[in-house]
Amino acid sequence: MQQNLIIETTHLLVPIHNALIQVLKELQSSDWNKSTLAKHWSIKDIVAHILDTTTRGIAILRDGHFGESGPADEAYATLVDYINQMNAEFIRTAKRWSPQVLIELLEQSGPIHAKLLADLDPFQKATFSVAWAGEKESLNWFHAAREYTEKYHHQLQIREAVNKTAAILTPELYRPFIQTFLLGLPHLLRNHTAPDFAIIAVEIKGEMGLIQCLQYYNQQWNLLNESPGDKLYAKTIISADIAWKLFTKGVTPKTILSEVVLEGNQEIAFRVLHLVAVMA
Numbered sequence: 001m002q003q004n005l006i007i008e009t010t011h012l013l014v015p016i017h018n019a020l021i022q023v024l025k026e027l028q029s030s031d032w033n034k035s036t037l038a039k040h041w042s043i044k045d046i047v048a049h050i051l052d053t054t055t056r057g058i059a060i061l062r063d064g065h066f067g068e069s070g071p072a073d074e075a076y077a078t079l080v081d082y083i084n085q086m087n088a089e090f091i092r093t094a095k096r097w098s099p100q101v102l103i104e105l106l107e108q109s110g111p112i113h114a115k116l117l118a119d120l121d122p123f124q125k126a127t128f129s130v131a132w133a134g135e136k137e138s139l140n141w142f143h144a145a146r147e148y149t150e151k152y153h154h155q156l157q158i159r160e161a162v163n164k165t166a167a168i169l170t171p172e173l174y175r176p177f178i179q180t181f182l183l184g185l186p187h188l189l190r191n192h193t194a195p196d197f198a199i200i201a202v203e204i205k206g207e208m209g210l211i212q213c214l215q216y217y218n219q220q221w222n223l224l225n226e227s228p229g230d231k232l233y234a235k236t237i238i239s240a241d242i243a244w245k246l247f248t249k250g251v252t253p254k255t256i257l258s259e260v261v262l263e264g265n266q267e268i269a270f271r272v273l274h275l276v277a278v279m280a
Contacts, residue, residue, distance in 0.1 A: 005183070005223050006122070006141050009148035009176045013114035016148070019168050020050070020155050021110070024103050027162065032099050036157045037250035041091070043161055046154050047102050048094030049087055053150060054106065054113045060127060061116040079131060083279050117144045132277050134187030145180040149277065152177045153248050174208040174240060181247045181277035182212040186221040188275050189214070192268050198233035199224070200264070202272055206240040234264035236272040247277045 024047065032044040041049070059065040071082045094102065120126075126143035129135045135142075152173065159165040168174075182202060194200070194216040203211045213224040216233075238246065238260050245251045253273035262269035 005225065007145050007176050007180050007183075008141070009145045009180070010114070010118040012148060012173060012176060013117060013144075013151070014111060016151050016155065016168065016173060017106075017110040017114060020151070020158075021103065021107055023155070023159055023162075023164055023167070024099070024106070026164075027099070029099075031162055034161045036161045037245060037248070038154070038157050039249075041157075043158050044094075044099060044102070045091045046158055047099070047106070048091045048097075050151065050154055051094070051102060051106050051109065052087065052090040053147075054109045057113045057147065058109060058116060061120070062112070076131060080279050113147075117147055120144060130183075132187075132279060133184040134190070142180075142183070145176070149177050149180050153244055153278070156244055157248075157250070169208060169240070171208045174244075175210055178204055178208075178240070178243055178247075179210060179212065181243075181275065183223065184275055184277050185212070185214055185272065186223060189221045189268065189271060192271055193219070194233050194265070194268065199228050199231070200234040200268055200272075201227065201232050201236075203235065203237045204240050204243050205237060208240045232264055234266075234268040235262075236269045237261035237263070238273075246273060247275050249276055249278065249280050 027043070032047075033042050036043060036046060038046055056067075059067070071078050120140040120143070122139060122141035122144070124140050126138045126140045128143060129138040130142050130146050133142075138146075152168070155168060156165055159168065185202065196217050198216045199213055200216075201211055201213045203209065211227050213227055214221045215224055215228075216222075242251065242256050242259055246253070246256060253270070257273075260273065
């Protein structure tokens with residue numbers, strides 16, 4: 001990971017946790033079984049998953065406890081299958097618990113996990129790499145940012161199901177989230193070539209949005225800190241509301257194609273729509 005592209009997110013972990021607890025306490029009993037953009041997961045299933053990853057994170061970071069060992073096969077698909085199995089096991093167990101039990105456990109564990117992530121040395125090697133960005137090793141700041149994106153997008157899925165997304169769709173919370181997702185672009189585009197020094201841009205539209213540029217040089221794509229202007233090889237323009245759903249597989253490129261703008265090289269501009277910044 002490029003050292004000059006650090007995204008600070010640990011100061012947002014407590015605010016996003018507090019927002020989660022607030023919206024969960026506002027839910028009606030019938031809301032907990034509502035469907036969400038997370039495939040076959042209900043609101044209650046997502047809450048259970050957040051609790052699972054939070055308590056797992058505490059066990060690893062605080063106690064050095066990893067539970068069972070992961071798969072020996074390091075292939076990405078194998079890792080995804082393993083994670084999906086772990087997730088399903090916990091969600092199945094959590095069906096025995098009431099919504100109130102889930103809320104109480106999250107109230108206790110959320111701040112602990114947030115502090116553990118904030119206390120990590122951001123420039124030390126993380127326990128786990130960010131695999132969806134193609135990394136074999138990651139730094140702690142990227143691991144913490146990945147954890148933030150998990151907590152943020154799952155809360156958005158909950159809020160989307162009950163029409164309460166506005167409270168967390170703010171520039172302060174959204175921009176670091178989507179900027180972290182866009183760190184996966186060099187890996188996504190690794191098999192797509194361009195002339196040396198060609199620059200492409202991804203624009204997330206709206207007040208919460210931003211523009212992320214990449215430059216192709218010496219057979220690889222590199223993220224840029226600044227926009228180079230209008231001389232672009234390709235550009236993809238997506239609204240903020242669509243981007244978070246698209247990059248978490250809540251919608252597909254095909255279903256939202258009429259709502260995005262692709263400029264310049266169409267192959268590369270379209271490829272950007274296939275970014276997946278979750279383990280799926």
